[in-house]
Amino acid sequence: MTIKCKVKSIEPLACNTYQILLHPDTPVLFKAGQYLTVVMGEKDKRPFSIASSPCRHEGELELHIGAAEHNAYAIEVVEAMQQALELGSDIEIEAPFGDAWVREQNKRPLLLIAGGTGFSYVRSILDHCVAQSIESPIYLYWGAKDARQLYAHDEIEQIAKAHQNVHFTPVVEQSEEQWQGKKGNVLQAVAEDFTSLEEFDIYIAGRFEMAGAAREQFTQHKSALTEHMFSDAFSFI
Template identity: 30%
Template sequence: MAFNVTLRQSGRQFQAEPDESVLLAAQRQGVGLPYSCKNGACGSCKGTIVSGEIEQASHSSSALSNDERDRGMALLCCATPKGDLVIDVREVAGIGDIPVKKVPCRVSGLERKATDVAELKLQLPANERLQYLAGQYIEFILKDGKRRSYSMANAPHHEGPVELHVRHMPGGTFTDHVFNAMKERDILRFEGPFGTFFLREDSEKPIVLLASGTGFAPIKAIIEHALFKGLDRPMKLYWGGRCKQDLYMMELAERWVKDVQNFSFVPVLSEPDADDAWTGRMGFVHRAVIEDLPDLSAYQVYACGAPVMVESAHRDFTSYHRLPEGEFYADSFTSGADIVNQV
């Protein structure tokens, strides 16, 4: 017997099977709910159970704390209903019409951008075109059935190969292969697009773009999309890394500053090497935002990268610097460790 799930703000309803997560049920019926990792590691799909009961599967404690559970919050990607539910969660418009499909592809380019970052380019079959929103991601399907997620780094209007930025995680099955064995013309298979991290074009608010490491990839796609659409909203990019090589496309960001009106770029390093001869900003990248913009009440923020950065930015911006909760959009780049260390 299926259970009714009602979204409190809109009154919209859909049905979930007893063994089906709320998120999966919503997606199956074309209802857009926020999500990213889909495995309880990132917290993007967090919502509040207004009435009814759920079974909450194992998840990362950083994605949903015990205090949040006590306040009725849940991760909808791993919450199954035990009866009818009313939930309070932000709906996401604009993703229901884009088909998710499995696609074979050929490696058409593989270039090191830093010692531990590679730009991977994928050529789709001649009769295929990947529809997606700038900021979304795909999942590679590995031979053992496991999956690895990577965001598109180019905007969807781009006619050439799909561009991804891959950071080497030593010991990681997929990234070890990318850095040690992969070659051009290799065949891969992926499914996508996924995710609800994309530019909301119905706003005129100035935009803060916040990236750490390869979190720059979807941010790059969003910027390219905004430029292609001719959006004139002010954009301020903050990109953080440990040392200078972590900002592996800094020249591109600097070019945007010269070529794009109302665009600014703030690179931030936490532990620059002596060889970097760094004279720029230092510390945590989200703290640089706070130093420059202590009042975020009039902004939209798009944050992508390490979970600790995304979580810290969300907490500090919304709790102490007046950013409206509904104006923070994020994609946490969770790893296998984030998935394994669950409660």
């Protein structure tokens, strides 16, 4: 379904990362963890996770787009959004898509794993679960190149403090002296912290190779069940 949207705002979240708020002209019904595509051309439709949650989006759709210099695929979308904002013109999207939405009926502990702006995917799931007062333990691991890319660090820390079932572990590849958290690879951090993942529903967003590595490593070494691992990347790898 093609939907016209106004670009309400574009705000920097971190270096080369932007929060974009879209106001669709018709309501978009979606599940936490689904994505939309931005229509750049008849055969050019680019997917981005919906960062807002379905229960609290108030008619707006939030995107987090990482547009580093080498990533023309994302830069062109941000530029199109900026032009639409300046001109008051429309952006077209199609939504919703994706099968990696949260299975809240499962009542299992949740493990949310994000790399970079894959955080937008787990942010939607986390916000939805908190809003729905889901009591299952929720473990969120967010990996980034450095602490500056953890643009919602303080916000998630506050959510974890307010909800005893929410546990947040940020992981950085490159750290400065004052960094007190985990260092290295986000999947390695998960592997170090859990003896078994058999009881978990696991939701993953990031580079395709990360999702593939998670599925392989966790099923082989941590007893994770394939049918309880969810990532839209699995449809492409």
